Amino acid sequence: MSTETTVKGSMGVPMKRKEDPRFIQGKGNYVDDLSFPGMLYMAIVRSPYPHAEIVNIDISEALLVPGVKAVITGKDLEAAGLGWLPTFHGYDKQMVLAIGKVLFQYQEVAAVFAESRGAAADGAEAVQVEYNPLPVVADPFTSKTDAVLLRPDRESKTNHIYHWEVGDRDKTTQALAASDTVVKQRMWFPRCHPAPLEPCGCVAQFDAMGRLHFHVTSQAPHVYRTAISIVTGIPEDKIHVISPDIGGGFGNKVPVYPGYVCAIVGALKIGRPVKWIESRTENLTSTGFARDYHMDVEIGATKDGTVTALKVSTLADHGAFDAAADPTKYPAGMFGIVTGSYTFPVAHAEVDAYFTNKAPGGVAYRCSFRVTEASYAIERGMDMLADELGLDPVELRKKNFVKKEQFPYPSALGFTYDSGDYHHTLEVALEKIGYKDLLEEQARKRAKGELMGIGFSTFTEVVGAGPSKHFDILGIKMFDSAEIRIHPTGSGIVRAGTKSQGQGHETTWAQIVAEELGLDPQNILVEEGDTDTAPYGLGTYASRSTPTAGAAIAMAARRIRERARKIAAHLLEVGEGDVEWKDYRFQVKGVPSKTVTMKEVAFAAYTNMGQNEPGLEATQYYDPPNMTFPHGTYIAVVDVDRETGEVKVRRFLAVDDCGTIINPMIVEGQVHGGLTEGFAIAFMQEIQYDKDGNNLNTNFTDYLVPTSLESPHWETAHTVTPSPHHPIGAKGVGESPNVGSPAAFVNAVIDALSPLGVRHIDMPITRDKVWRAIRDADAKKG
Amino acid sequence: MKVSITVNGVQHEKDVEPRTLLAYFLREHCGLTGTHVGCDTSSCGCCVVVMDGDTAVKSCTMFAAQADGHAITTVEGLAQGGALHPLQQAFWDQHGLQCGYCTPGMLMTSYALLKHKPNPTDAEVREELAGNLCRCTGYNNIVKAVRQAAETLQAAPAQK
Amino acid sequence: MNLQYTGEETIPADKAIVWKSINDPAWVGRCLPDVIDVIVHDPTHFDAIAQVGVGPVRGKFKFKFELMPSAAGDRMDMKITGGGFGSAIDLTAGADVVEAGPGTTKLNWSGQAIARGPVAAVGGRVLDAQAQKLISQTFANVRERLTAAG
């Protein structure tokens, strides 16, 4: 039989992206591109006060504005039983529109529906709200005192949200006491915001059958459908959530926001489609922020630099509502990864979270829940320990790395690392960057008083949430799913419960299927984001797509292969046991001349299936047995200008190990993007509040997203240690660069300043902070 | 007020409010949704279009009225007769996009750049694209793409 | 953002006349710089519509005033609130009315402006100049009008 229809080796190749033609021609389909007959626009009235009683809301003038159709307030929603919205933890709730009082600046107070964007804005401006300002709690340290109770609506009358801990407190305390050396540092991972270029938005409309069709910028459409049903009481079959092209998410588009509920209510109330698109200011001031962890880090070690214990106590600022997008059982997410790549015999980590008069959130900004905070803490801490002991940070790391032969490695805080070769990855990086030469150059420069720094981060990530025994959102276990249909002519369609926001699923998912079935990836259509067609999944964030849906897709394809084997046996006129899958096609064992391709089998599945069940389809739900643990070595080289405090990142090398690589081009692109966001977090991006609770970074002139000129040129390389428990050995990569790089940047700057005696500077590392550090150090020297 | 703007060679005469921004004129009055809006401060460049052939402008920081009587080229106008423009081809070849939201603005800024600097260095490309933000690519591949397009256009200037 | 200002005006008029004038909402309203209209609600409350014009910030803005005279008749405090489109500007201004020799009265004034929302975030640098102008000009106009009258 002919074999030219077989396509070999679709995995591990830099296939150009199948989704790109529409994007490069301006034919993408983003939520704001949608338009429906009679569609209204919604604008939201927001509070200028961080904490205030609402004395009165007067909407009469707004209703007189030409084009304004309706205005709703918290009272209206409360009356309809829609005053509050559950957060994804399940254990806190959030006001949809302010009821009685506002708890953060820019909180949603009223929603205006009008014929045009302009009219909606005019209407919002005409809503008169009278506030009675209340004392403001702008940080967790103040909140802790409970001097001002922020959430009287809750049963427990305290600002304390939760205490979470893991590890052995007593043994850790004893081990620290017994250590030769202990380094201790408070590190603040400041509040920042994912700020995807496409803001959040939606279009809500009800059809003649009373069915809600909800187009929304969502990283998790199925969870939205369930959440909307829970909040509104609309039966889930009457809700159709469509997540079209998404202009970047980075965690910002995981939570359900008040604006979405308002748009749905408006569409129901007025009987016309309602579009709501955030302004950039609304995006930065009211939708999911990230980080805001105040971490006290303690590392103990022996004289020779063997680590003995790790203790981290964290104060978490969650804002006005606990809308952190963490799985229910992990209020502090995967912070337990804080032991990093090192063999700590004992460790203890605890997090206490508090309410403040700041925007709610705590989303996983391009990272698996709270892994970035943990990774920063341990990688900064290891550098401080090296500094304290006068050791080369590289030698200290090598000494304490989990060794290749120790995997699967049970960490002191309860994770079982799947696989890795930390020493190898580090060696590859040292070789590639020319560490020896850099050290010599640095010595020469230091002799001349110039400030050059080399910074390392040898992080381990934990991604792919997650095993159902541990992970759920609103009680829904964090499995994922895939459905594959192979058409008679050997093309097919894959549907998954994930949702690409730029990750390239339309290409990589097709590559997996093509690889497993010997078909042409160009003829495998990938569809995501439509809850009417896609199987139920938890969506795309926390680098979970490849570890969960990627696995489900490979397994579904293998199911198809098993069904195809029966048909192949029929075509080859042998018993099923005599057919083997070899070199991307079926072959009669030991008879290389007798083969049949998947394409031929596909046609037979509909035309000549013999006694076998017709068709060639499979659905697979995948509940991962464990997380995956990508790792890497990042090296930053910086020069610091003594006079201006300016830091120039001269070189940056990222050597990642994300297991099996599906598409090296896409993996490299993910790394470039993640590094740029890590760079931004280290030097530029911060959501600051003043002591009065005013948000100081409310648009792109003050929330600093780096341009092509600030961003360094990125150098990348890879090592491959497959995951033993993942069907194709892949671990996920989207977030490693954002998780691993901030510590490398900061370590490099501190290394540059270390001759002056500078120990630590909190992010973002601004010129002003660097200049002060230098000035103060010089002053000390006198 | 009445405005008449030639967009991608087609004249659009519309009655609009004076406060109508060019970006929304293109998106909502001409149905050309390739031009995106990502901020309110003229910072992100998602809305960049080309005016009168070689001038890149931020269409959300310009009123439609200002473009009255002018020729506007949007991302939808780049491909000619079904053939991708060398810039579009290069962004695809070099993986110069991920979520695609900044891409139209990046393409149009690059289009105008190559009119003024047909053969830019990496450094010049980084300087000239500094009015456009991208959150996904880290810019490495966008720089590569613009360099590839420059080479293609140099080889076959007719394609300009 | 939180801005503080202080100043002093010496007025060639008796304290009684000064006190009487600054207790008259219509009269005080007219002392605002670029005031277009004053709507008096009661002896201590009035709205003033003023033409604001600093740099990019231009147009008519409405401010609500509350006069808070001290019982002793030697201090006048003023609460001024304005804003719009999600912003709030709260100004407070107070002046000690001090007799400084025959036919001369001193106004030792201080004021602070607290701005919240987009106005502070985007227009902060403009606002400083505007708030200072609003407060200092108001007291300067008090002097000028009483000087003219006297």
Add this chain to the structure above:
Amino acid sequence: MIPAAFDYIRAGSADDAFAQLQRLGADARVLAGGQSLIPAMRFRLARPAVLVDINGLKDLDYIRIDSGTLSMGAIARDSAVERAPWIQERKWSLLHDVSRVVADPVVRQMGTVVGSLCHNDPSGDWTAVALAARAELVVRGAAGERTVGIDDFLVDSFTTAVQEGEMALAVRFSVPDDRTAGSYQKVERKVGDYATAAVAVQVSLNADGTVREAGIALSAAGPCAVRVAEAEALLKGQAPTADLIKAAADAASRKSEPQADLRGSIEYKKNLAGVLVSRGLRQALARLGVQS
């Protein structure tokens, strides 16, 4: 975000624009490049009742050098300066430097030099450059046209000598002699940000290598751009030594009265003013072949 509604008038000529401004007074704003005005309108901080659009006025869209004067019309774009053939000449190095760092490359396509001067942002770039180069503006008022020296033109934050109903028609720079060079030094958090601190320097040397004239101005160092007269006087007639440059830098640091903001503390910005003056002078002198 959508601006508040307004009426739009497209001026048919400079005379027409002027007549409209006279008629409308405070209600009207001139729309030139709009790169500062339109964002302010989108936030509804600026809400003019009428915009008078002068972008169509070709007679205001010029950059010309004649009889020892460089003139730029009211709608001459930043990008036109950046691309002008003469901008590469050493004597124009101050304008060369600034034309590449105003806002961002796309904003510079629409942004205008005169508009930026009229906006008089405390952290503007062109205002400091105009001071250092001793530029003058042509303003049309009820009494006809008048020229205003830049020192008198910059009145206060966002306030200039252009009164309501008036309009600025052009800015003029005298063409420097061949022993002149300049430098614009700007520290910004990222491209497109307002300056954290910026310094404009222009130096003209005598044949004997002494300084004939120095122009030194600071941006983001007060209510609006400021001239450091003390530093200028220090250099005048002197050979530019390292000590002199240090003294000029110290004078600039003293003169700087910045506001603390997200860009940095007062002390940091005062320090920057000195550092940048020193670097600016060194670069200008280096361009003149003088190592200091």
